[in-house]
Amino acid sequence: MAQTPWWSRSVVYQIYPRSFADTDGDGFGDLRGIIDHLDHVADLGADVLWLSPIYVSPQDDNGYDIADYEAIDPMFGTMDDFDELVAAVHSRGMKLVMDLVVNHTSDEHAWFTESRQPGSDKRDWYVWRPAREGHEPGTPGAEPTNWGSFFGGSAWAYDEASGEYYLHLFSRKQPDLNWENPAVREAVYAMMNRWVDRGVDGFRMDVINLISKTYPLADGVLTPGDPYSFEIERVANGPRLIEFLEEMNREVGITSKQLFTVGEMVACGLEHAREYTSRHHDRLGMVFTFEHVSVDQSGSKLSPKKLHLPDLKQNLARWQEGLADDGWNSLYFENHDQPRSVSRWGDDSPEHRVASAKALATVLHLHQGTPYVYQGQEIGMTNAGFTRIEQYADVEARGQFAQATAAGVPEEAVLAGLSAMSRDNARTPMPWTPEGGFTTGTPWLPLNANTASINVADDVADPDGVAAHYKALIALRREDVVVRDGAFELLLPDDETLWAFTRTLGDQRLLVVANMSSHLAGVPISALPSLEDAELVLSSVYPGTDLQTLAPWEARVYRIRA
Structure with missing residues (x-):
């Protein structure tokens, strides 16, 4: 791998398509909306555009449940629209990165539909297991292991038609692919190559360190009062992960074509990150760690605590030092899965919102690594301020609410946790104007109540606004080799x-x-x-x-x- 890859000098702007800009009035953002607002991204100085999934999907997990890897979901537009977007991005000197979700598919993917048939050639494309010995299939406790899903409940779903269970580490509509099967890997690499041939410049890889599990699958240790085990080491950083990453790199030509890659990795420590991003191996360009976005949690996302600043800055410093001589850092405070940083670690009051958004941006962008700007972060957007569970669209939030309240946690406490940490905080539509400007219809998720005072038009017109400071930070990175x-x-x-x-x-x-x-x-x-x-x-x-x-x-x- 080159010692100074092009993306080490870049700044990435993440777009969550369904919430960016809607041009047809259906309330969902689309590709033409992205095309119409590309100059906003270019004016900031960002030179890499990362799109969250736009593939055909039943949208159980807002597109991270993919039913067809090689087709654009009609809610976002057409393949012609996509080709126009690629050309528009490249004409501005920017590059386009797609989300790659290959730990799991949708249960509506043709691969899974075929896999449900016992004896099918694709039966082994997913992780199927019989009921626990001595238990009646489909009854409580009959799951093959006691693993829990990240979204609540068991990680196993019973399929009556075939009489077995399939593994789903996330929603039951997101069955895990079996990466032990070489046919699965071959199909994934072929799909990636077709997107590269279409002009895509790289991939952000969703939970990529879950693709190698530790076999044989076995029960994990239970926490008192919890019926399911969350021993993440049983499903993350498995024994064949490096083999799979190197094979992917080779088969897709990631290094030879200088493609951008960043792997989202749960339970990824510094030593793992050094292995996966080493400049001496052809694996990944960088990883997303979750350590620094966990320092203000008391065991779970639903139990946030006041940030102790030394914890955050010392954690980032440890990663700076740990990857300084081999590897590379990704720098982020926000994305589609994290709450708004100005509400989380800043001060979102009218008096201090702008200043705290700038301060957070300054410390992040002056670290070493590739900075990521999530849509709306550049104008200091705040959390959504939802107060009722009916306001949430996120499958994770709904699952957490149901599980916590069933366990006896007061609704008020659960809603307080969701208000602070829910993924929907980052998914409210982009406010382009004081009136909204996102759609002429009804938005799929309500706009923030403060849109009249926090919007793109007003902020970019202000020479002292948040966006102006982001432009200065990005320009400094581009001009100053020390940064x-x-x-x-x-x-x-x-x-x-x-x-x-x-x-x-x-x-x-x-x-x-x-x-x-x-x-x-x-x-x-x-x-x-x-x-x-x-x-x-x-x-x-x-x-x-x-x-x-x-x-x-x-x-x-x-x-x-x-």
């Missing part, structure tokens, strides 16, 4: 208010200092490098060089002597 390649050092690691670090390359050094609170913060100047002859490169709030005190959510970037 891309400089060594990282965390300063003040235990400070609960200040986030400070340096990036150093040769005799060049950048100092980043940010007040991550809604109050004035004194700065221990003696603990920082000397600011003699320092040049202020970027400031999020108040331009100046006096670092004695930082305003609420003020972030500064200095060029100093190394």
Whole structure:
């Protein structure tokens, strides 16, 4: 793998198509809506566009349940629309990355329909097992193992027609593919190659480290009071994962064609990430880790806790140092599965929303790695503020609510957890104008109640808006080699208010200092490098060089002597 691949200099903009822009009035975003707003992405300076799934799907999990890998779902448009999108992206000097969901398919995929027939050539394309010995098939406790689904309930579904159970680590409408079968892998690689031939520049790979399971499948340890086991090591980072990744790389020509790849990986530690993204092997370009987005949780997404800033910055620093000499970091605070960072780790009050959105962007983009901007993040969008379970569309949220309330958790507590952490927080439609501008019809998910004050038109027209700061950050990364390649050092690691670090390359050094609170913060100047002859490169709030005190959510970037 090349030492300096092109995507190490890039910034990725993620689009969640059903919530980006609707041109036909059906309430769902579509490909023509993306085409119409490409200049917004290009103006930010992002040069990679990542699309969440647009394939044919029954939409049980908003497109992550794919029924046909090689057709565009009519809700998004046609293949002609897709070809036009590819051309429009490339004409702007950008690249297009598709979501690859191959741990599982929809139960409506033709492969699974055929697999349900005992004796079929595709029976072994999925993970089928008989009922537990001594149990009547289809009765409680008869599941082959005690594994739980990520979306609640058992990870096994009984199929009456064939008399066996199939594995689904997510929704029961998302049966897991059997990657042990070489025919499955061959079909997946052929499909990927056809998309590459169509102009796709790479893939974001959904839960890719689940494709290799540890066989034989066996029960996991149960937590008291929980009928299902969630020993993630039984399904993640399996013994053949590296083999599968290298085979995929070879068969699709990922390295030889310089394709972009990022693998979403649950339970992926630093050592695993070094293995999977090593520059000395042809596997993946980078991975999405979940460690840093778990530091404010007390055991589950439904039990959020107040962020202890040292936990977040020390976690990111550990990954910076761990992948510095081999591998590469992906830098993200938001995506379609995470709540809005300004509501989560910033201050989404009218007084501090803009400043805290800028501060969060500054510290993230000044780390080493490839930054990801999720649609709406660049204008400081907030969480949805839902208060009733009926407002949620997400299958995960509905499943968590049902399971938690059945276990006796008060509804108010469950709804509070969902309000803070639900995936629907990131999925509300993009507010293009104060009136909405997303659709002429009824949106599939309600727009945020604050759309009149938080929208693209108003923010991009403001020279001090959030989008303007993102443009400056992206331009700095493109212009300054220190941002891309400089060594990282965390300063003040235990400070609960200040986030400070340096990036150093040769005799060049950048100092980043940010007040991550809604109050004035004194700065221990003696603990920082000397600011003699320092040049202020970027400031999020108040331009100046006096670092004695930082305003609420003020972030500064200095060029100093190394």
